[in-house]
Structures are given as C-alpha cells and as structure tokens.
Amino acid sequence: MNYQEAINFLFGALPMYQRVGKSAFKKDLTNTLRLCEALGNPQRRFKSIHVAGTNGKGSSSHMLASVMQEAGYKTGLYTSPHLKNFTERIKVNGKEISESGVVGFVVNNKAAIEEIKPSFFEMTVAMAFDYFARQEVDIAIIEVGLGGRLDSTNIISPEIALITNIGMDHTDMLGDTLEAIAFEKAGIIKPHIPVVIGETHPVTADVFTRIATERKAPLTFADQGTRNQYTLDLKGNYQQKNLPGVLEVINKLQEAGWHIADSTVTRGLSSVISNTGLKGRWQQLSINPLTICDTGHNKEGIQLLIDQMNTLTYDQLYLVMGFVNDKNVGEVLRLLSADANFIFCEASVPRAMKLADLKQQAKAMTIEAEYVPDVNEALAMARSRANENDLIFVGGSNFVVAELNEL
DSSP, X not given: OOHHHHHHHHHHSSOOHHHHOGGGOOOOSHHHHHHHHHTTOGGGSSEEEEEEOSSSXXXXXXXXXXXXXXXXXXXXXEOSOOSSOGGGGEEETTEEOOHHHHHHHHHHTHHHHHHHOOOHHHHHHHHHHHHHHHHTOSEEEEEOSSSSTTOTTTTOOOSXXXXXXXXXXXXXXXXXXXXXXXXXXXXXXXTTOOEEESSOOTTTHHHHHHHHHHTTOOEEEGGGSOOOOOOOSOOOTTHHHHHHHHHHHHHHHHHTTXXXXXXXXHHHHTOHHHHHOOOSSSEEEETTTEEEEOOOOSHHHHHHHHXXXXXXXXXXXXXEEOOBTTSOHHHHHHHSOTTSEEEEOOOSSTTBOOHHHHHHHHHHTTOOEEEOSSHHHHHHHHHHHOXXXXXXXXXXXXXXXXXXXXX
C-alpha cells in the first residue's frame, strides 16, 4: 500500500465528519476504546492536555504546543481538520507525521480496523495516540474534534483540560441551547483533574461549576484573573480572547512542577507559526490590495473577524466567501456589511453549501453578489476589480481557505 492508497482507505472506506457532516458523528466511544485496546492502549503511555471549545481550541492548542516545545519538552500536537494535507493533524515538535508513518499504521492495523469498523475520526485519533506513544513524547496537546463528552479523544486522562468558550455551533448534534452545548463540552472534565474555562458566560458558568464540583475537579475561570501582556505572532485580534485560558493552563502546569520559564512563554507565544506550522488564522496572503484569509466559520467567529476588519482603513471591501450546508448561513449573512462586494464560492466537498442554495438565501436578503464556484477563481475576480487601497477577505469555511492555492 502506498500513501495515496492509505489516504483513500481512511477517507473513502468509512464516514468522515469533515466531508459529510452529521452522518459521520458517532455518539459512542466503544470503537475508539476497542481500537486503542488492539494497539495496546497507547493513550496511557504519554501525558496530555485536552482542549475543547466552540472557537479558539485549535489556536489555543498550537499556542500551548509552541510554549511546551520552547520549554524543551518533546511535544505532540493533534488537531483537526487539516487544511492541505492529512499529515497536518499529527505533529511532534512541529513536524508532521511522515507519509510512511500513515501507511504503516493502516497496513499494520488493517485487520483490526476492518473488524471494528471505526469512523475516519476514530482511526485518526488512534493513529495519533499510537504515534505519540511510539515517539515517546513528554506531553501531547489533544484538540477535541466535536463536542467533548462523546468525542473520540475523550479516552485520555490529561494533566489538565481547557475549554475555551461556548457558542451556538453544531446545534444539530450538540444541542440547541448554550447549556446543552456546555454540557457536551464539559464532558472532558475528569475526576480530580484541573480544568480551565477560557471565557466566563453567565449561561454556561453554572454548568461547568456543577460538573466540576461533582467530579471534584479544580476549576478556574481564566478571564477573571490578571491579564498578562504577551506579543503573539498570530495577528487575529480574537487571539487575545484565547490567551487567558492558555496562560492559566501554563500557570497550572508550572504549579504542578513542569519547568516552564516566563521567558519560555514569551518565546513560545511569539513563535507559534514557526514552531507549529499553524495556517489560516488572520493570515495575510498579499498586500495592495491587502488580502486576508481566516477559517472562522460560525456566527461568533465571523463577528470577531468583522470587528477586526472594522479597525482597518480601506476604500472598498471584497468578501470571497463560501459556507457548509449545516450552518445557519442567514445569521452570518446578516452580520456582513451591505456595502461589501460579495463573491460567493463553493468548496469541493459534499458538505459545501451549493451556490444555488446560497444564491436563494442571499436574494432573500437583497444581497447582490457574484457566484464563482472555484475559490481561486473567485479570489482572482476580486483582485481584478479591487484597487490597491481596498481590502479582500477570504473565508466562511475551513474548506474555502483550504482550497486556496497560495496558502
């Protein structure tokens, strides 16, 4: 089996939430437990930090990984989804798992996989845990895929857990109230293991407090403490909302005996991109006209991006955007400036919202727009029309950003 055949096996043999959505979401940890049992329970052979939340969990995971690397620890990092290559999901000290490593996992465990029939995500989580155990990492930062309580990653017993924030996303799977979603995210809280909440919300704070109390888990609301000023190489203003949670996790690790000097924290937070390879967060693609892309894709995330756009000086705004079909696109469209020049596109994945459906919603809101299926062609159209003092933004979906040729 070569790498492409291994990837085809992973992507094609079984459902994958990233591509098909809700039908791939399995509300059960049995397959993950069975597969990891067949692998000798690798999740028990390394220390970890577990990160959940509606927005910011990917960025926070990368920040933590960068700091731990700078502190001299061999650091694993598991995140999802990937933007360009599958191997982005599994890294050690910023270096992606090799293609031969992916092939080896599939070949060596094909019999168990075919017997257990795990989902794409369950296989990927098991691969990451197996890789981190074999690499003998000192610690691994593990990002939750979806929710928390029933997410495949939730078989670990971490040193500490971080829940960044709660917003109305994936409501068809996690519940249609903030309390219900918070309950699912709070599923990563383990007995006696410290948990940090990145943002205090009056509706969800009681949920976290109740569950942490029940499980005798020390609980800290990070944004209620002293704000520390650090320079981030991540240029999205919204990263300042992620920083308190990250810093509180580091503080708890220091208290537990991990050797993380303050100078290390400074270096780590100013070198996230170079240390971990993070892409697609308020990333500048070009200037004259200034062109930015970002993977923010729900109402709360888009609002933060709009807030930052509003701090910039430009003549005209061009929005190159596409969405997935399981989001409340109407909520997002209502946030966008009516004065913008809209060019809508459609990512080439089954979950992408069809342009015909998007056109219908845009028309109902009297939004005038161009409709160009390919994101790169849509961006080329925006650039051909924009002047050097204009602003072009590309986003609305992970998949739209992932298909940019210049990323």
